[in-house]
Amino acid sequence: xxxxxxxxxxxxxxALLAGATVDASSKNPKTxxxxxxxKITALNPKGLPPPVQLVPMAPRLASLDGKTIFLVSDGFxxxxxxxxxxxxWFQKNMPSVKTEYRLKAGAFADDDPKLNAEIKxxxxxxxxxxxx
Amino acid sequence: MGFPTAPLVTIAFKDLAKSNAASRxxxxxxxxxxxxxxxxxxxxxxxxxxxxNDPVTGxxxxxxxxDALTLPLTADEKKTGSVxxxxxxxxxxxTADALQQYYLDNGMTDFMQIVLxxxxxxxxxxxxxxxxxxxxxGKMSPARGSYPDWQFTVKHVAINAVMAGAKPxxxxxxxxxxxxxxxxxxxxxxxxxxAAVINGPxxxxxxxxxxxxxxxxxxxxxxxxxxxWTMLSRNLSNSGIPGQTYLGTLGNSVNYNNLIIAENxxxxxxxxxxVQKGFKQDENVVSVFVGFSISQGQGGIGLGVKPVPQYxxxxxxxxxxxxxxxxxxIVCDPLxxxxxxxxxxxxxxxxxxxxxxxxxxSAKNARSTLFAGRWVPDANTPDDALIPYYRSxxxxxxxxxxxxxxxxxxxxxMSYRVSISIDKWA
Amino acid sequence: MxxxxxxxxxxxxxxxxxxxxxxxxxxNDPVSGxxxxKEIVDDLTVPLNAEETKTGMVNxxxxxxxxxxxxxxxLQQFYHDNGMTDFLPIILxTEEMVDEMLxxxxxxxxxxxxxxxAGAYPPWGYTVKQVAINAVMAGCKPxxxxxxxxxxxxxxxxxxxxxxxxxxAAVINGPxxxxxxxxxxxxxxxxxxxxxxxxxxxWTLLSKNLxxxxxxxxTYMGSQGNNLNYNNLxxxxxxxxxxxxxxxxxxxxxxxxxxxxxxxxxxxxPGQGARGTSTDTPKYEEQFSDLFSVFTGFxxxxxxxxxxxxxxxxxxxxxTKEKLIEWLYKNTTQTVKDYKSRDFAYGFDYPRALKxxxxxxxxxxxxxxxxxxxxxxxxxxxxxxxxxxxxxxFQGGSLSYGVSVSIDRWT
Numbered sequence: 003x004x005x006x007x008x009x010x011x012x013x014x015x016x017a018l019l020a021g022a023t024v025d026a027s028s029k030n031p032k033t034x035x036x037x038x039x040x041k042i043t044a045l046n047p048k049g050l051p052p053p054v055q056l057v058p059m060a061p062r063l064a065s066l067d068g069k070t071i072f073l074v075s076d077g078f079x080x081x082x083x084x085x086x087x088x089x090x091w092f093q094k095n096m097p098s099v100k101t102e103y104r105l106k107a108g109a110f111a112d113d114d115p116k117l118n119a120e121i122k123x124x125x126x127x128x129x130x131x132x133x134x
Numbered sequence: 135m136g137f138p139t140a141p142l143v144t145i146a147f148k149d150l151a152k153s154n155a156a157s158r159x160x161x162x163x164x165x166x167x168x169x170x171x172x173x174x175x176x177x178x179x180x181x182x183x184x185x186x187n188d189p190v191t192g193x194x195x196x197x198x199x200x201d202a203l204t205l206p207l208t209a210d211e212k213k214t215g216s217v218x219x220x221x222x223x224x225x226x227x228x229t230a231d232a233l234q235q236y237y238l239d240n241g242m243t244d245f246m247q248i249v250l251x252x253x254x255x256x257x258x259x260x261x262x263x264x265x266x267x268x269x270x271x272g273k274m275s276p277a278r279g280s281y282p283d284w285q286f287t288v289k290h291v292a293i294n295a296v297m298a299g300a301k302p303x304x305x306x307x308x309x310x311x312x313x314x315x316x317x318x319x320x321x322x323x324x325x326x327x328x329a330a331v332i333n334g335p336x337x338x339x340x341x342x343x344x345x346x347x348x349x350x351x352x353x354x355x356x357x358x359x360x361x362x363w364t365m366l367s368r369n370l371s372n373s374g375i376p377g378q379t380y381l382g383t384l385g386n387s388v389n390y391n392n393l394i395i396a397e398n399x400x401x402x403x404x405x406x407x408x409v410q411k412g413f414k415q416d417e418n419v420v421s422v423f424v425g426f427s428i429s430q431g432q433g434g435i436g437l438g439v440k441p442v443p444q445y446x447x448x449x450x451x452x453x454x455x456x457x458x459x460x461x462x463x464i465v466c467d468p469l470x471x472x473x474x475x476x477x478x479x480x481x482x483x484x485x486x487x488x489x490x491x492x493x494x495x496s497a498k499n500a501r502s503t504l505f506a507g508r509w510v511p512d513a514n515t516p517d518d519a520l521i522p523y524y525r526s527x528x529x530x531x532x533x534x535x536x537x538x539x540x541x542x543x544x545x546x547x548m549s550y551r552v553s554i555s556i557d558k559w560a
Numbered sequence: 561m562x563x564x565x566x567x568x569x570x571x572x573x574x575x576x577x578x579x580x581x582x583x584x585x586x587x588n589d590p591v592s593g594x595x596x597x598k599e600i601v602d603d604l605t606v607p608l609n610a611e612e613t614k615t616g617m618v619n620x621x622x623x624x625x626x627x628x629x630x631x632x633x634x635l636q637q638f639y640h641d642n643g644m645t646d647f648l649p650i651i652l653x654t655e656e657m658v659d660e661m662l663x664x665x666x667x668x669x670x671x672x673x674x675x676x677x678a679g680a681y682p683p684w685g686y687t688v689k690q691v692a693i694n695a696v697m698a699g700c701k702p703x704x705x706x707x708x709x710x711x712x713x714x715x716x717x718x719x720x721x722x723x724x725x726x727x728x729a730a731v732i733n734g735p736x737x738x739x740x741x742x743x744x745x746x747x748x749x750x751x752x753x754x755x756x757x758x759x760x761x762x763w764t765l766l767s768k769n770l771x772x773x774x775x776x777x778x779t780y781m782g783s784q785g786n787n788l789n790y791n792n793l794x795x796x797x798x799x800x801x802x803x804x805x806x807x808x809x810x811x812x813x814x815x816x817x818x819x820x821x822x823x824x825x826x827x828x829x830p831g832q833g834a835r836g837t838s839t840d841t842p843k844y845e846e847q848f849s850d851l852f853s854v855f856t857g858f859x860x861x862x863x864x865x866x867x868x869x870x871x872x873x874x875x876x877x878x879x880t881k882e883k884l885i886e887w888l889y890k891n892t893t894q895t896v897k898d899y900k901s902r903d904f905a906y907g908f909d910y911p912r913a914l915k916x917x918x919x920x921x922x923x924x925x926x927x928x929x930x931x932x933x934x935x936x937x938x939x940x941x942x943x944x945x946x947x948x949x950x951x952x953x954f955q956g957g958s959l960s961y962g963v964s965v966s967i968d969r970w971t
Binding site: 352 | 571572576577578640646647648649650651698699719723724725743745746747748749750751752753754756757758760761764774776777780781782783784785786787788789790791792793826827828829830831832833834835836837838839840841842850851853854855856857858864866868872898900901902903904905906907946947948949950951952953954955958
C-alpha cells in the first residue's frame with residue numbers, strides 16, 4: 003500500500019506539511035553548481051511529409067471584357083450572399099463581364115468534376131469564395 | 135482546374151490559405167483576402183468589403199481580383215517540378231533544459247515537459263515491438279483531403295511515445311492508434327475531440343485503469359497513451375499549428391490526453407466493443423472515435439425516478455443537443471449497464487434499436503442546425519415532420535467503464551471510425 | 561477515530577428494491593463476513609477496548625523531506641508510484657529549481673498560503689514553498705507562480721471526492737494574460753501555450769499533494785473520472801476582442817487587476833449541435849439556451865463564446881453580459897415534472913424544499929405542467945469571451961462560479 007493511501011485511511015489532520023524535495027545531483031550541492039550542465043543529443047520526432055509537386059498556374063486572360071467569370075462558392079455560410087455582391091459589382095463597374103454563380107458540390111475540399119467541365123466549356127475564369 | 139482562378143478567402147484564414155497553397159504545389163497562388171467574417175454580414179457590408187482594400191496587401195480588392203485573372207504569369211509562377219519538404223536535422227544537441235525549451239518553442243510538444251528522446255531511450259522503447267524501426271506504420275493528415283498525408287515509421291512513433299512518457303510495453307497500443315490515421319488535432323474550426331477504446335487482456339497486462347477515475351489522471355498507461363496520440367498527431371502529420379493546420383477557434387481541453395477508455399469488460403453484462411466490431415474477446419484492439427467531446431449525464435430526465443431510474447430515457451434525453459455530423463458514443467458505468475439489462479436491454483444492440491427509434495427531432499429544428507443538409511436533404515419534408523436523429527442503430531456505440539461508486543453515464547456526439555489490432559504490433 | 565466501528569453493506573443501495581435491501585440486512589457484512597444486524601447491535605453495545613478509548617494527538621507524517629539521491633528515471637517512477645503526479649513526466653523538484661520558482665514571488669517560503677480538502681475531510685495546510693515544489697513539478701516558469709499561489713490560496717481543489725467526477729475551470733483576467741503570453745486565440749482551451757498548460761496542470765498536482773485529493777477509493781470516488789482534470793479548463797478571457805466588460809470586472813475588480821476566477825461542475829462541450837446554428841441570421845442566445853436546455857440546473861451555466869458571437873450579440877442589443885444572462889434565465893425553462901425527475905433534484909433540492917429554502921420550496925409545490933427556470937438563480941449563469949474568431953462558435957458548461965482571487969496579491 004503506498005504512503006498516500008495509508009495516510010488517507012488514517013484520516014487524521016496532519017501536523018506536517020506535504021511536498022518533498024529531491025536531491026538528484028551530486029552529494030555536494032556547491033560542487034554541482036559550479037559544473038556546467040552536460041549536453042545531450044535528442045531525436046527529431048517528425049514524420050515524412052510528401053514532396054510537393056509544383057502545379058503550374060493557368061495562363062491569364064489579356065482582359066476581362068466580354069468574358070464569362072464563374073463565381074463559385076465552396077458552401078460556407080454567407081458565401082452565396084457575398085458572391086451576389088461580387089456579381090453586382092461587375093454589373094455596376096464592368097458591365098461587359100458576364101458572371102455565373104455556382105455552388106460547388108461535395109464537401110469543402112472535394113473537387114467537382116461536373117462543374118469544372120462546365121466552366122471549361124463555357125467560362126473563361128473563376129473567382130472562388132473559400133471558407134468554412 | 136485549367137482556367138485562371140482568383141481564390142477569395144477571409145483574412146482569418148490567411149496563414150492557412152497560403153500554407154495550403156504551398157503544400158499543394160502553388161506557393162504563388164494569387165489569393166485575395168477579404169475582411170472577416172463574411173457570414174452574418176448584410177449585403178451593404180459585403181459590398182463595402184468589395185469597394186475597400188484587401189486587408190493583407192492594402193490594395194483595392196476588386197482591382198486585385200481582376201489583376202489576378204489578367205496580369206501575365208511571372209517566371210516563378212510558371213515553374214514546375216517537385217520540391218522536398220524538410221523537417222529539420224535528424225538530431226538536436228544541447229543541455230537538457232535548452233532542449234526542452236527548443237522542442238516546446240518549435241511546436242513539437244503539448245507545451246509540457248517531455249521525456250527527451252535520446253538514442254538510448256528510443257532503443258529501449260523499440261524493444262516494445264517486434265516490428266522493424268523503418269517499417270511504415272501508416273499515414274495521417276490534419277484533415278483528409280484538405281492537407282497532404284504524411285507517412286511515418288515505427289521509429290517515428292517510438293520517438294513520440296518516448297516524449298509522451300510511455301513505457302515500452304505501451305508501444306503496440308500507440309502504434310495501433312497511429313495506424314488508425316486519425317489525428318487527435320483535427321484542423322477544423324470546430325475543435326473536435328477524439329477517443330480511443332481499448333479492449334482485450336492488454337488492459338490488465340498494462341494495468342490500465344477502468345475503475346474509479348477511469349478517464350482521469352490516475353494511471354500511467356491511460357495518461358501516457360493518450361498523450362502520445364496528441365504528440366504523434368503533431369509531429370507525424372503536421373497537425374496542431376495554429377492558423378495553418380489547426381483552426382479550432384476555441385480549442386478543446388480534451389486534446390491534451392484524449393479520452394482513453396479501457397472497457398470494464400469483467401463488470402459489463404454486455405459484449406465488449408471490439409467483439410461487436412468483429413474481433414475475438416481475447417484479441418487486443420483499439421477503436422477510435424472523433425466528435426464534439428462527451429458530457430456527463432447527471433441531471434438527465436428519469437434518473438431521479440424511484441425505484442428504478444430510467445437510464446434509457448436519460449440517455450436519449452442527454453443526446454438531444456447532438457447534431458447529424460457525428461453519431462452517439464454512450465459511456466456507461468457498469469451499474470448503469472446492469473440497470474439497463476434489468477430494464478430489458480440485454481444487449482447493446484437492443485438499446486441502440488430503442489434509442490434509434492425513439493430519438494426524434496422535428497424537421498424544423500433539424501433544419502436550423504449545422505450540416506442540416508445531411509439531416510433533412512429533402513426540401514419538401516414538412517417542418518413538423520418527426521425524423522430520427524440517426525438513420526440506423528449502428529450510429530450508436532456503447533462502452534462500459536467505471537468503478538461502480540454510482541450509476542452514472544456520459545454521452546458524446548462522436549462517431550466510430552475504425553478498430554485496429556494491437557496484437558499485430560506486438 | 562481510527563477504530564470507528566463501521567459496518568459495510570453490499571453496493572449499491574440506491575436503485576435497489578425493498579426486497580433486495582431486506583436481503584442485505586438479513587445477510588452478512590461483505591467485509592467482515594459477520595451477520596450484519598448482529599454486527600450493528602454489537603457495535604453499539606460491546607464495551608470499548610483499550611485502543612478505542614485512547615486520546616491525545618497523533619502526528620501524521622507525509623514522508624521524508626526529500627527523496628534520493630537516485631537516478632532521475634527512478635525518481636520519476638517513485639513519484640508516480642506514490643500518487644504524487646498525474647502520471648505524466650514531471651520536472652523533478654530539486655532545491656535549485658524550487659529556489660528559482662520562489663523568486664517568482666515576494667512572499668516568504670514558509671508563509672502559509674491556505675488549506676485544502678477534497679471534500680468532507682480534514683483540510684491540509686501548505687506553505688509558499690510547498691506550492692512552489694508542485695509548480696516546478698508541473699513545468700511552470702517562475703512568472704506563473706503568483707497565479708498558482710492565487711489558485712492554491714483559494715483552497716479549491718481540482719480533484720473532488722464526489723462520485724460525480726467534477727471538472728474545474730480557472731478564468732484568468734488582467735494584463736497578466738499578455739505578460740505571460742497566455743493563449744486566448746485559436747485553440748484557447750487546448751494544448752497550444754505553455755502558461756495555459758502548466759498552470760492548469762499545477763492545479764491538479766497541488767490538489768493531489770497539498771490537498772490530499774485524488775486518491776482513488778479514498779479521497780477520489782468519481783465513478784468514471786473526468787479527462788478535464790489533467791489540465792483543467794484554463795480560460796484566459798479574450799478581453800481585447802470582447803465588446804463586453806471582462807469577467808473579473810463584473811465581480812468587482814478593476815480592469816487592470818490580475819485575477820483568477822474558479823468554477824466547478826460537470827464539464828464543458830462545444831455548442832455546434834444547437835438549434836439555430838445554421839441560419840443566415842443566427843440568434844446566438846437561442847443557441848446557448850438550446851444547448852443548456854438539457855443540462856442540469858444544479859450547476860451554473862458557463863458560456864465560453866468566441867468574440868465573433870459576442871460582437872454580434874452586442875450589435876443586436878445585448879449591450880452587457882447581464883442583459884444576455886437575463887434573457888437566458890427567462891428563456892431557458894423546464895416543466896416541474898421534468899425537474900422533479902432528475903437525480904440532483906431529488907437528492908439535493910428536495911431536502912432544501914422541505915426546509916423551506918427558495919426557490920425549491922415553491923417549485924416543489926407547483927403543478928407538474930407548470931414551467932420554471934432551468935437554474936435556481938439568475939446569477940448562476942456566467943459568460944466569458946475567448947477564441948480566435950475563425951468561426952462563430954461557443955462551448956457550454958455545467959459549471960458554477962466559486963470565487964475570484966487576486967493574483968497581484970501573490971507577486
